[in-house]
Amino acid sequence: MFSYTTKRLFSLIPVLLGMTLVVFFIIRAIPGNPAQVILGxxxxxxxxxxxxxxxxxxxxxxxxxxxxxxDLAHLDxxxxxxxxxxxxxxxxxYLAATFELTFVAMFIAIVVGVNAGIISAWFxxxxxxxxxxxxxxxxxxxxxxxxxxxxxWTFSIQLGWLPTTGRENVRNPVEAITNLYLLDTLLRGxxxxxxxxxxxxxxxxxxxxxxxMAILARMTRSTVLEVMNADYIRxxxxxxxxxxxxxxxxxxxxxxxxxLTVIGLQIGLLLGGAILTETIFGWPxxxxxLYDAIAYRDYPVIQSGVLIIAFFFVMINLIVDLLYGFIDPxxxxxx
Amino acid sequence: MKNEEIVEKEKTPFREFWESFRANxxxxxxxxxxxxxxxxxxxxxxxxxxxxxxxxLADRLLPPSASHYFGTDDFGRDLFTRVVYGxxxxxxxxxxxxxxxxxxxxxxxxxxxxxxxxxxxxxSRFFDILLAFPSILLAIAIVAILGPSLQNALIAIAIVNVxxxxxLVRSKVxxxxxxxxxxxxxxxxxxxxxxxxxxxLPNSIAPVIVQGTLAIxxxxxxxxxxxxxxxxxxxxxxxxxxxxxxxxxxxTDAPGTLFFxxxxxxxxxxxxxxxxxxxxxxxxxxxK
Numbered sequence: 001m002f003s004y005t006t007k008r009l010f011s012l013i014p015v016l017l018g019m020t021l022v023v024f025f026i027i028r029a030i031p032g033n034p035a036q037v038i039l040g041x042x043x044x045x046x047x048x049x050x051x052x053x054x055x056x057x058x059x060x061x062x063x064x065x066x067x068x069x070x071d072l073a074h075l076d077x078x079x080x081x082x083x084x085x086x087x088x089x090x091x092x093x094y095l096a097a098t099f100e101l102t103f104v105a106m107f108i109a110i111v112v113g114v115n116a117g118i119i120s121a122w123f124x125x126x127x128x129x130x131x132x133x134x135x136x137x138x139x140x141x142x143x144x145x146x147x148x149x150x151x152x153w154t155f156s157i158q159l160g161w162l163p164t165t166g167r168e169n170v171r172n173p174v175e176a177i178t179n180l181y182l183l184d185t186l187l188r189g190x191x192x193x194x195x196x197x198x199x200x201x202x203x204x205x206x207x208x209x210x211x212x213m214a215i216l217a218r219m220t221r222s223t224v225l226e227v228m229n230a231d232y233i234r235x236x237x238x239x240x241x242x243x244x245x246x247x248x249x250x251x252x253x254x255x256x257x258x259x260l261t262v263i264g265l266q267i268g269l270l271l272g273g274a275i276l277t278e279t280i281f282g283w284p285x286x287x288x289x290l291y292d293a294i295a296y297r298d299y300p301v302i303q304s305g306v307l308i309i310a311f312f313f314v315m316i317n318l319i320v321d322l323l324y325g326f327i328d329p330x331x332x333x334x335x
Numbered sequence: 336m337k338n339e340e341i342v343e344k345e346k347t348p349f350r351e352f353w354e355s356f357r358a359n360x361x362x363x364x365x366x367x368x369x370x371x372x373x374x375x376x377x378x379x380x381x382x383x384x385x386x387x388x389x390x391x392l393a394d395r396l397l398p399p400s401a402s403h404y405f406g407t408d409d410f411g412r413d414l415f416t417r418v419v420y421g422x423x424x425x426x427x428x429x430x431x432x433x434x435x436x437x438x439x440x441x442x443x444x445x446x447x448x449x450x451x452x453x454x455x456x457x458x459s460r461f462f463d464i465l466l467a468f469p470s471i472l473l474a475i476a477i478v479a480i481l482g483p484s485l486q487n488a489l490i491a492i493a494i495v496n497v498x499x500x501x502x503l504v505r506s507k508v509x510x511x512x513x514x515x516x517x518x519x520x521x522x523x524x525x526x527x528x529x530x531x532x533x534x535x536l537p538n539s540i541a542p543v544i545v546q547g548t549l550a551i552x553x554x555x556x557x558x559x560x561x562x563x564x565x566x567x568x569x570x571x572x573x574x575x576x577x578x579x580x581x582x583x584x585x586x587t588d589a590p591g592t593l594f595f596x597x598x599x600x601x602x603x604x605x606x607x608x609x610x611x612x613x614x615x616x617x618x619x620x621x622x623k
Contacts, residue, residue: 018464146597272469
């Protein structure tokens with residue numbers, strides 16, 4: 001196990017290096033001279049040359065790349081062109097907002113999706129099974145941004161139950177501690193604000209949860225169905241265990257590996273999908289941060305934002321891989 | 336003579352596949368939906384008397400009526416016409432981008448799987464790196480380089496989906512390569528190219544077809560998402576995602592601008608997903 005973990009960690013190095021290389025070249029391939037962009041249209045030629053020199057843009061690409069890696073190693077993500085702030089400082093509240101949204105969405109997706117899948121497998125070919133699987137099919141076919149807009153139209157504009165955009169009541173702002181507002185409001189004992197924050201997170205998290213929920217429901221159903229034919233399930237039932245225990249304890253446990261894989265993959269995809277959800281719901285997360293940066297051509301932010309999201313994506317996949325061994329000790333890592 | 340009779344009575348692989356596919360009612364529904372949208376796309380000019388970008392500011396944001404089945408948008412353009420013409424764009428992007436990624440991905444997958452060694456290492460690492468980015472994010476980054484347009488969105492989506500096909504084909508080739516008939520082919524002196532085109536490729540293609548159908552569904556959603564973010568189709572193109580982005584300002588006044596393009600995306604994607612599921616069940620020997 002230990003040697004597998006180290007081996008798996010080492011195998012990450014080329015991927016992470018490759019990622020920095022891809023991001024580095026994407027940014028450099030964007031048309032236009034960054035120095036010109038930073039200084040604006042009316043900048044003098046001398047000023048542009050001076051800044052080009054200062055930013056090292058006239059050096060060979062490998063020297064620039066090496067300097068970039070050196071900065072990254074010092075956790076220096078550069079400075080935003082728009083706000084002139086250090087990105088490594090500035091990005092934290094945005095990251096926290098995205099994590100909060102992703103966490104709530106994944107929680108909803110797992111609770112609803114896995115249970116719907118289990119019940120569908122348990123009562124397969126029942127009306128519940130058909131309805132749940134039809135909904136799941138529609139769920140994976142929905143464009144997330146359309147679902148978000150439909151939610152806004154239904155629950156905000158028509159029914160007036162929930163706010164359309166934002167993360168908090170602007171007239172009653174949350175004092176941040178961790179920047180996870182659900183937690184912060186509780187820590188400060190502000191129930192009124194907590195309810196505000198919950199109201200704001202419902203629509204975006206459900207929009208974000210739909211696709212993983214649908215995929216999880218389908219995946220859980222098919223893996224549990226497969227397991228239900230196994231001998232040990234028949235034994236469990238034969239010895240008189242309640243069906244609930246058989247399904248939730250024996251079957252689910254053995255069907256869990258594929259489900260876990262899907263959960264891991266989906267968390268990563270949620271980080272990407274957050275761009276759309278955050279744009280629609282005005283959620284101040286990394287996706288929104290990145291989207292604004294693209295509109296302003298704020299290259300350092302685009303570069304770091306893309307890299308950070310991809311970094312978390314890779315890390316989540318690593319954690320899922322390592323979790324396999326804990327859940328199913330039969331999986332031995334001998335490659 | 337007698338042998339030929341026996342052969343004739345045996346089902347061809349295609350017939351066997353079709354019988355299995357036909358038994359799947361949902362897959363047939365999917366086929367129907369996709370066929371419907373293809374027909375609409377082809378005969379778009381015959382279905383409507385309006386042009387997709389002809390403006391009539393006197394008729395802004397009208398509700399659905401006999402003269403405008405889906406109502407009109409903020410420029411007084413007929414929404415039904417725009418949704419119908421939008422089918423052309425979405426299907427075009429879906430098919431073409433997936434064709435591109437399937438061709439490139441299959442080629443790279445075969446090279447990596449068949450020749451192995453350092454080529455395999457380089458190609459597989461390349462796939463790993465591309466897959467390390469969430470696909471929509473990578474697509475956005477590529478469009479940022481190429482500039483926002485529907486064509487560049489298509490190229491970005493094609494690039495983003497290459498590793499999915501590549502990995503699939505590589506793993507399939509790796510297992511097919513071990514089969515005895517490949518050894519036999521080599522023993523009778525068949526060259527690499529012939530083995531690849533006559534044995535490896537035909538035996539690795541089924542999962543590509545399944546993945547391709549499902550990928551069209553994803554590609555259509557991704558193209559719409561890029562259009563929605565302003566990084567795909569540009570005004571006045573009647574692209575569904577772009578239309579949804581425009582509808583945001585008129586959610587209260589004209590919800591029709593939100594409903595119809597959205598349903599169009601959903602049904603098209605649902606159609607391809609249903610076909611993909613059906614193909615997988617019909618082509619996967621494990622399911623029989």
